[in-house]
Amino acid sequence: MNPAVIFDGVVDGLQLGLLAVGLTLLYGLGGILNLAHGQIAVLGGITAALLLDAGWGALPAAAMAVVAATAAGLVLDQTIMRPVYRERGEDRILLSLLVTLGVGFVIDGLLVWRYPSEALTLRVGSGSVEVLGITMRVGSLYASAITIVAIGLVIGFLRATRAGRAVRSVIEDEVGAELVGVNPSAVRTLIFGLSGALAGLFAVTQSMTSPVTSSSGVSYTILALIVTVVGGLGSATGALLAGLILGIVNAISAAEIGSYITSIILLAAAALTILVRPSGLLGRTE
Amino acid sequence: MSVTDTLLPDTAEPGHARSPVATWAPIAIVAVLLALVPVFVGDSRTWMGLATGMLLFACYATAFNVIFGSTGQLFLCVGALAGVSGYATPILADEFGVPGVVALVVGTALSALLGGLFSWVSVRRSLGVIFTGIVTLTFSLGFHNLLLGQRELTGGETGLRIQVGGDTVLRELVPAYLVFLGLLVGYLVLYRLLQRSSFGWAFSALRDDPVAAELAGVDVARYRIWAGTIGSAMLGLAGGLWAITEGFVSPTTFAFGEVDVETLVILAFGGIGTLLGPVIGSVALTVLDELLRDAGQLRVAIFGAILVALFLGFRSGVGPAVGRLARRVLPTSLTDRFR
Numbered sequence: 001m002n003p004a005v006i007f008d009g010v011v012d013g014l015q016l017g018l019l020a021v022g023l024t025l026l027y028g029l030g031g032i033l034n035l036a037h038g039q040i041a042v043l044g045g046i047t048a049a050l051l052l053d054a055g056w057g058a059l060p061a062a063a064m065a066v067v068a069a070t071a072a073g074l075v076l077d078q079t080i081m082r083p084v085y086r087e088r089g090e091d092r093i094l095l096s097l098l099v100t101l102g103v104g105f106v107i108d109g110l111l112v113w114r115y116p117s118e119a120l121t122l123r124v125g126s127g128s129v130e131v132l133g134i135t136m137r138v139g140s141l142y143a144s145a146i147t148i149v150a151i152g153l154v155i156g157f158l159r160a161t162r163a164g165r166a167v168r169s170v171i172e173d174e175v176g177a178e179l180v181g182v183n184p185s186a187v188r189t190l191i192f193g194l195s196g197a198l199a200g201l202f203a204v205t206q207s208m209t210s211p212v213t214s215s216s217g218v219s220y221t222i223l224a225l226i227v228t229v230v231g232g233l234g235s236a237t238g239a240l241l242a243g244l245i246l247g248i249v250n251a252i253s254a255a256e257i258g259s260y261i262t263s264i265i266l267l268a269a270a271a272l273t274i275l276v277r278p279s280g281l282l283g284r285t286e
Numbered sequence: 287m288s289v290t291d292t293l294l295p296d297t298a299e300p301g302h303a304r305s306p307v308a309t310w311a312p313i314a315i316v317a318v319l320l321a322l323v324p325v326f327v328g329d330s331r332t333w334m335g336l337a338t339g340m341l342l343f344a345c346y347a348t349a350f351n352v353i354f355g356s357t358g359q360l361f362l363c364v365g366a367l368a369g370v371s372g373y374a375t376p377i378l379a380d381e382f383g384v385p386g387v388v389a390l391v392v393g394t395a396l397s398a399l400l401g402g403l404f405s406w407v408s409v410r411r412s413l414g415v416i417f418t419g420i421v422t423l424t425f426s427l428g429f430h431n432l433l434l435g436q437r438e439l440t441g442g443e444t445g446l447r448i449q450v451g452g453d454t455v456l457r458e459l460v461p462a463y464l465v466f467l468g469l470l471v472g473y474l475v476l477y478r479l480l481q482r483s484s485f486g487w488a489f490s491a492l493r494d495d496p497v498a499a500e501l502a503g504v505d506v507a508r509y510r511i512w513a514g515t516i517g518s519a520m521l522g523l524a525g526g527l528w529a530i531t532e533g534f535v536s537p538t539t540f541a542f543g544e545v546d547v548e549t550l551v552i553l554a555f556g557g558i559g560t561l562l563g564p565v566i567g568s569v570a571l572t573v574l575d576e577l578l579r580d581a582g583q584l585r586v587a588i589f590g591a592i593l594v595a596l597f598l599g600f601r602s603g604v605g606p607a608v609g610r611l612a613r614r615v616l617p618t619s620l621t622d623r624f625r
Contacts, residue, residue, distance in 0.1 A: 033416060083598050093416045094360065098550065098597045105547065105590025113583035218543075222427060229420055260435035267424040267431075274417050275407060 004134050005255045006248055011140045011209070013247015014147045019202040019220065020227035020239035021154060022195030028171040028234030030188045031089070032081065032096040036104035038220025040076075040196055043107055044069030045203030045212035049120035058122055065120070066200035073196025076103065077189050085185070104221060111214040119211040120203060139208035146205050150198070151240060158236065167191060171234060226270040232280020242281055309482070313474045316565055320467050324460045334459040340572040341466035342528055346545060347552045347564030348473040349520035352480065355559035356489050357513040359405060360419040365545025366429040367518045368525030371397045372535050373433065373440060375526035379450035381439070386450045386530065394522040401518020405511045426542045433537040445536025448529055462531040469527065470565070473520055477561060480516075485509055543586075551589060554596035 019041065026032045034040075048065035052058070080103060084096045111118075124142045128135050158164040169177040170187045178184055202220070203212050227246055231238030246266060253262040273280060320341070327333035346364055353361050361367070371393030378389035404425070408418040433440045440446055455461045480486055488509050491499040500506065529535045538544060548571060556567030574592075578585045 080594060080598065090415050093414075094419075095597060097416065097419060098554075099594050101547070101550075102590040102593030102597070105543075105593065106587045107590075109583050109585070109587025109590055113587060116583070225420065226424070233416075258435075260431045263431045264428045264435075267428040271421050271424045271428075274413065274421050275411055278411070278413070278417060 005251050007134050007136060008140065009248035009251030010244065011144045012251060013244040014144055015202055015205050016223055016227050016247050017240035017243025018147050018150055018198055019224045020231060020243055021236050022198040023224045024228045024231060024234055024239040025167070025191050025236060026195050027228070029167060029191060031092045032084065033093055033100070034195070035097060035100040035221055036107060037199055037224050039104045039107035039217030040069050040072045041199035041203040041220050042111060042212060042214060042217040043072050044200030045120040045207060046111055046115055046118050046214050048204065049118050058124070062122065062204045065204050066197050069200025069203065070193050070196040073192040074189065077192035104217065108215065108217045115214045119213040120207040121211045122204065122207045124208050137209065143205035143208040150201055163190060226266050229270040230273045230280060232282050235280060235282045238280050238282035309478060312562055313471060313478065316474070316562065317471045324463055328460050331459060334463055336572055336576060338463045338466055340568050341463065341470050342524060343548060343552060343571065344470050344564045344568040345466065345473055345524040346521060346549050347567060348477055349517045349524065350549050350553060351559060351564060352477060352520065353513055353517035356480065357510045358415065359408060359510060359514060360415045361401070361404065361422045362419050362546055363422040363426040364521060364549045365540040365542055366426040367397045367401050367521040368545065369429060369540030370400060371522030372525030372529045372540055373446070376446060376448040376450055376529045376535065377439060380448060389450065390526045390530065393526040394519055397522025397525070398515050398519035402511060402515035405514025409507045409510050426546065430537055430541060443537065445534055448533045448535065451530035452533060456531045457533055465527060465531060469524060474561060547589060551593055551596070554593060
């Protein structure tokens with residue numbers, strides 16, 4: 001097997017992990033399963049694409065992708081999700097799932113309707129370089145570097161900052177956190193914004209290796225959901241690990257077996273995880 | 287069972303307290319009204335096509351009502367379960383020479399088995415609503431990919447032309463409509479019977495007080511598995527019949543984005559866990575769909591917005607909301623019949 005295939009898998013897997021982190025944190029602390037996550041990423045991507053068309057430079061356009069996706073997350077949190085937060089437990093999860101499913105269709109429908117053939121492709125240097133004897137596209141290297149830095153920042157944020165500890169305390173125990181003075185609602189808003197930002201960043205890094213089209217939102221959501229489930233709903237490190245593993249599986253299987261079997265393998269991985277170990281790779285067993 | 291508290295309306299009571307007239311009159315009235323449709327538009331291909339599609343979705347929604355509305359199992363694989371039979375029936379008949387009726391029975395049984403299996407697994411592993419939703423969603427997407435991938439058998443993206451039933455009256459407009467009308471009426475009767483049976487009692491008891499119900503010996507697991515199996519059989523039968531009367535199926539016919547989303551919109555509109563919710567919802571959806579025919583992709587966005595608005599605004603459906611209003615204005619004896 002070509003080692004470059006595995007390397008491609010790693011590059012893609014890192015990004016998938018980052019996309020899934022946003023989803024899993026939101027689930028862990030808010031009991032919100034955001035099925036519009038991939039569409040928010042695409043919203044950021046298409047914003048950047050339109051700005052590039054309007055003559056913006058790659059860097060400011062990419063920054064605006066992150067800004068747009070962050071804003072989408074914050075708006076969602078402040079408007080449509082308000083009534084959802086009033087519910088507790090399973091009700092909240094169910095309602096969030098149904099409502100964000102609708103939101104996903106709204107974003108997807110609007111983007112495909114208005115910009116059917118728009119796609120974000122960031123060209124960051126052309127050609128390829130040799131790394132450890134493996135030929136890699138420059139785009140892949142940039143994408144990986146950005147993603148690794150972002151992962152580092154997210155982990156640092158969760159472990160070392162006061163806000164990050166507040167986030168983890170709410171995931172651990174919402175009522176307990178409230179008792180020691182953490183405001184769960186503010187933490188949720190923070191994470192909705194962060195989750196949007198990560199989605200926007202995902203669109204930027206994806207577009208360095210393959211185009212982000214206006215209709216790719218649904219498949220991003222599904223991939224993120226699979227990775228989140230395999231990693232364990234609520235576990236950020238689990239999501240990163242699962243992203244890496246599934247990214248490699250995806251790349252190998254797509255190269256060796258074919259793409260339609262690959263998607264079935266990924267879906268089966270998610271279903272099996274739920275059946276065998278619902279808490280995921282690194283999730284806590286209750 | 288707390289999920290049902292918020293999403294299921296109070297009107298989802300078992301039918302045991304009603305008189306025979308109040309129990310069966312709504313179904314009879316719906317049957318008569320819908321039977322009039324061919325009288326008026328029987329020779330219009332467009333209208334009959336729309337009306338038959340409307341009945342199909344009312345059937346899907348009634349089946350989903352049995353599974354989700356009655357027992358709170360979030361099956362996000364309505365289209366896929368219908369598609370299992372929707373593909374198995376014609377493939378068995380056309381490729382393997384099985385008689386059409388037998389193929390339909392086998393196809394329906396396959397859907398029922400699969401749905402029952404999902405219920406069994408989710409009960410055994412005590413999966414919450416979210417995990418049941420995700421497992422069934424992965425099945426939906428996997429099934430869709432399988433249809434695309436197994437070209438020799440399914441025709442892949444282009445779909446499958448179906449011979450079985452080809453030279454019969456079933457391919458004609460009005461008979462096809464009547465087949466689905468009969469199916470819908472049968473499903474509504476079945477739904478009512480389930481409501482009136484120990485099944486309906488058990489689930490209203492569960493909604494009222496899960497702990498008391500368990501203590502009183504209500505076997506939740508058993509009822510859930512039955513609901514999953516019966517509801518999936520209903521989906522399979524509808525899907526298989528659709529394949530025979532349409533003469534064509536494609537992955538889109540049973541896609542998540544088409545079937546499941548529309549079924550959710552129908553039930554959210556008509557009222558989850560109500561007898562006539564599926565009918566009211568699918569009439570409304572068909573009208574809306576027709577209005578939006580030229581809207582293209584904007585249609586997707588509008589459906590999404592409606593889904594959000596319905597789930598946030600009219601938690602128990604527009605139908606029951608109108609019903610409550612009517613009950614305030616009209617004498618209760620009249621309105622109660624339509625619950």
